[in-house]
Amino acid sequence: MDHFNYRGDTLYAEDCEVAKLARQHGTPLYIYSRATLERHWHAFDQAVASHPHLICYAVKANSNLAVLNVLARLGSGFDIVSGGELARVMAAGGDPDKVVFSGVGKKVDELEMALEVGIHCFNVESAAELELLNDVAGRLGKVAPISLRINPDVDAGTHPYISTGLKENKFGIPMDEAEALFLRAASLPNLQVKGVDCHIGSQLTELRPFLDATDRMLALIDRLAENGIVIEHLDVGGGLGVTYNDETPPHPDKYAEALLQKVAGRPLKLIFEPGRAIAANAGIFVTEVLFLKDNGDKRFVIVDGAMNDLIRPSLYSAWQNIIPVTPHEGDSCLCDVVGPVCETGDFLGKDRQLNVVSGDLLAVRSAGAYGFAMSSNYNTRPRAAEIMVDGATASVVREREKLTQLWHGEQILP
Numbered sequence: 001m002d003h004f005n006y007r008g009d010t011l012y013a014e015d016c017e018v019a020k021l022a023r024q025h026g027t028p029l030y031i032y033s034r035a036t037l038e039r040h041w042h043a044f045d046q047a048v049a050s051h052p053h054l055i056c057y058a059v060k061a062n063s064n065l066a067v068l069n070v071l072a073r074l075g076s077g078f079d080i081v082s083g084g085e086l087a088r089v090m091a092a093g094g095d096p097d098k099v100v101f102s103g104v105g106k107k108v109d110e111l112e113m114a115l116e117v118g119i120h121c122f123n124v125e126s127a128a129e130l131e132l133l134n135d136v137a138g139r140l141g142k143v144a145p146i147s148l149r150i151n152p153d154v155d156a157g158t159h160p161y162i163s164t165g166l167k168e169n170k171f172g173i174p175m176d177e178a179e180a181l182f183l184r185a186a187s188l189p190n191l192q193v194k195g196v197d198c199h200i201g202s203q204l205t206e207l208r209p210f211l212d213a214t215d216r217m218l219a220l221i222d223r224l225a226e227n228g229i230v231i232e233h234l235d236v237g238g239g240l241g242v243t244y245n246d247e248t249p250p251h252p253d254k255y256a257e258a259l260l261q262k263v264a265g266r267p268l269k270l271i272f273e274p275g276r277a278i279a280a281n282a283g284i285f286v287t288e289v290l291f292l293k294d295n296g297d298k299r300f301v302i303v304d305g306a307m308n309d310l311i312r313p314s315l316y317s318a319w320q321n322i323i324p325v326t327p328h329e330g331d332s333c334l335c336d337v338v339g340p341v342c343e344t345g346d347f348l349g350k351d352r353q354l355n356v357v358s359g360d361l362l363a364v365r366s367a368g369a370y371g372f373a374m375s376s377n378y379n380t381r382p383r384a385a386e387i388m389v390d391g392a393t394a395s396v397v398r399e400r401e402k403l404t405q406l407w408h409g410e411q412i413l414p
């Protein structure tokens with residue numbers, strides 16, 4: 001369970017009343033629970049406690065500095081995909097020595113920045129990136145620790161837009177090119193081979209694809225050993241799913257147990273890059289009902305939150321639970337919860353049984369990951385405020401954007 005529960009007739013975030021936070025800070029509003037973030041991180045960390053490991057939280061899921069800082073204080077590492085994310089990690093007090101850098105399109109300035117601060121490992125995704133990194137490191141007089149991200153060609157059984165470990169996806173190096181590229185990496189003077197990594201997709205709800213990928217990675221590690229290349233760590237990526245509706249993803253304990261069986265007896269450090277599993281159910285998105293509109297057999301509940309705030313429903317047809325902050329007695333009816341943005345695809349949920357009136361608050365659950373982080377200013381809508389609750393204390397961890405911030409840097413020509 002998370003820390004967003006009803007007490008009496010109204011929803012709480014830990015010991016803070018959600019309706020009160022909405023009144024104080026306005027809507028739309030993201031609310032995160034520190035206790036839930038910490039519990040999810042510990043669940044991962046403790047699951048693999050018996051084996052050398054590093055949990056590198058995937059910053060892209062929720063990159064608010066306060067979220068990163070809470071995890072950094074637990075000793076977390078971080079998986080980043082840009083120089084911007086590296087800067088955030090450092091601004092939040094994260095340790096660069098626990099940072100792994102993923103991504104198919106790293107730029108020279110990003111490589112330089114990561115080399116200067118001394119990250120744990122570059123997860124290299126192509127032959128061209130390998131050569132570039134060697135050049136940049138040489139120019140700076142550094143040796144870059146590297147892993148090659150291998151595309152294990154397994155079907156993660158998830159939404160096609162968030163599946164990453166199939167041959168047809170842009171990510172990683174094809175398995176049949178892996179050995180040659182590792183040999184090349186080992187021959188380059190400014191690189192040090194450290195590990196292999198993979199990440200096969202997101203919101204996985206079965207263990208099988210993870211274990212298939214691990215088998216393939218371990219077989220590769222054995223072949224590399226025969227060629228004199230010693231691999232120190234296996235980075236299995238992120239991807240563990242969460243319950244949005246009725247999914248039953250494996251608990252990190254079960255995942256770790258199965259994985260540890262496979263690596264038993266090997267002096268191989270394990271790296272994990274969980275994003276969603278840590279952040280999704282640590283957050284809710286609160287929005288106010290503006291108007292109701294009845295169209296024949298359907299009711300539109302028009303709210304002040306929109307696809308620019310939370311794009312997952314529009315982008316992936318993702319289902320996230322929508323609950324009343326303070327439920328009413330009485331009959332519900334079938335509703336589409338839609339935002340003010342001028343797009344037919346602007347909805348937070350379709351065909352939901354709700355009983356609401358104008359002025360009510362709704363909470364979209366499981367919004368802590370890929371929520372605010374994917375938000376935009378489309379329709380010149382300021383991005384929502386973000387609150388972190390810790391017991392009975394609620395703090396603004398990002399102010400609501402002001403309109404003037406939205407055109408900062410623009411200019412009118414004479």
Ligand SMILES: Cc1ncc(COP(=O)(O)O)c(C=O)c1O
Pocket residue numbers: 058061079102103199201202203237238239240273274275276277
């Ligand atoms: C390389 C990499 N690592 C980790 C993650 C985090 O994934 P998730 O949020 O599914 O755990 C992603 C995103 O899917 C990713 O691309």
Ligand SMILES: N[C@@H](CCCC[NH3+])C(=O)O
Pocket residue numbers: 060162202203312316369370
């Ligand atoms: N943004 C996606 C997940 C993509 C993960 C990024 N590698 C989601 O909301 O489900």
